[in-house]
Amino acid sequence: MLRIAQLTKKFGRNTAVDAASIQVEKPAMIGIIGRSGAGKSTLLRMLNRLEDATSGSITFEDREITGLGGAEKRAWQADCAMIFQQFNLVPRMDVVSNVLHGTLNRRSTVSTLFNLYPNEDIHRAIDILDRLGIAEHAPKRAEALSGGQQQRVAIARALMQDPKIILADEPIASLDPMNAQVVMEALRRIHEEDGRMVIANLHTLDTARRYCDRVIGMRAGRIVFDGTPEQLTTDMAREIYGADASFSEEATSTEIGALDRSAKAAAVPA
Numbered sequence: 001m002l003r004i005a006q007l008t009k010k011f012g013r014n015t016a017v018d019a020a021s022i023q024v025e026k027p028a029m030i031g032i033i034g035r036s037g038a039g040k041s042t043l044l045r046m047l048n049r050l051e052d053a054t055s056g057s058i059t060f061e062d063r064e065i066t067g068l069g070g071a072e073k074r075a076w077q078a079d080c081a082m083i084f085q086q087f088n089l090v091p092r093m094d095v096v097s098n099v100l101h102g103t104l105n106r107r108s109t110v111s112t113l114f115n116l117y118p119n120e121d122i123h124r125a126i127d128i129l130d131r132l133g134i135a136e137h138a139p140k141r142a143e144a145l146s147g148g149q150q151q152r153v154a155i156a157r158a159l160m161q162d163p164k165i166i167l168a169d170e171p172i173a174s175l176d177p178m179n180a181q182v183v184m185e186a187l188r189r190i191h192e193e194d195g196r197m198v199i200a201n202l203h204t205l206d207t208a209r210r211y212c213d214r215v216i217g218m219r220a221g222r223i224v225f226d227g228t229p230e231q232l233t234t235d236m237a238r239e240i241y242g243a244d245a246s247f248s249e250e251a252t253s254t255e256i257g258a259l260d261r262s263a264k265a266a267a268v269p270a
């Protein structure tokens with residue numbers, strides 16, 4: 001259903017993504033891992049056309065995406081909603097209005113200007129918030145919520161677009177371990193219950209292992225691993241992160257248990 005072929009992005013002389021090819025035959029939950037600067041964000045941004053590819057192609061359900069313009073491009077961007085590390089909510093606006101922003105691209109300028117939302121959209125927004133366990137916060141300002149709650153509002157806003165794909169760029173990088181878990185569980189449920197494809201850039205290996213069916217490893221713009229969490233050996237992880245033998249997965253972990261273990265290990269004198 002999704003085919004990315006030889007996708008390349010150059011910024012001047014720097015090749016951020018270098019001939020990346022990925023095929024996805026059915027909706028899956030995919031984690032993209034790699035160190036900072038590996039090209040993960042650029043790949044996602046090309047996928048939803050926030051960034052134009054230098055060369056290569058993206059096809060979704062047999063439609064070429066790289067050449068879309070105008071209304072067709074906007075329709076594609078609604079089909080693949082993006083979630084960001086910093087949530088990108090309007091802080092002073094209430095939660096439900098933030099979620100309703102997800103419908104902006106299909107509303108007229110007048111109704112947008114005057115914040116006129118159809119009743120059915122308001123009910124749907126509250127249902128989605130309820131599903132994500134945060135309906136009671138609907139009237140509050142977004143800025144009054146915790147990071148994990150704000151990220152769930154951002155997920156609700158994405159769901160309001162009824163997207164086929166959810167692209168999440170480091171969705172838990174600003175969250176503490178407990179909130180990170182809640183957000184990853186929400187994304188996993190959306191994948192399992194709705195059959196939506198989720199592609200998430202993740203900076204921690206254990207999160208990718210735990211929640212994803214498939215893991216893609218990037219290094220210096222290239223895809224150097226594409227397989228199941230079971231196929232991702234520690235040696236392969238070292239290769240992806242360009243690390244030496246001292247590399248420890250727990251050091252990149254956000255899990256509460258792993259953090260405890262790593263703290264204990266650090267406390268033991270050598």
Ligand SMILES: Nc1ncnc2c1ncn2[C@@H]1O[C@H](COP(=O)(O)OP(=O)(O)OP(=O)(O)O)[C@@H](O)[C@H]1O
Binds near residue numbers: 036041
């Ligand atoms: N708009 C831009 N202009 C110039 N160079 C860019 C731009 N965006 C990204 N790059 C460069 O492209 C390369 C890949 O960056 P990218 O942000 O995709 O990596 P990443 O794996 O997502 O890293 P991080 O986890 O730090 O966000 C880096 O060398 C970066 O400096």
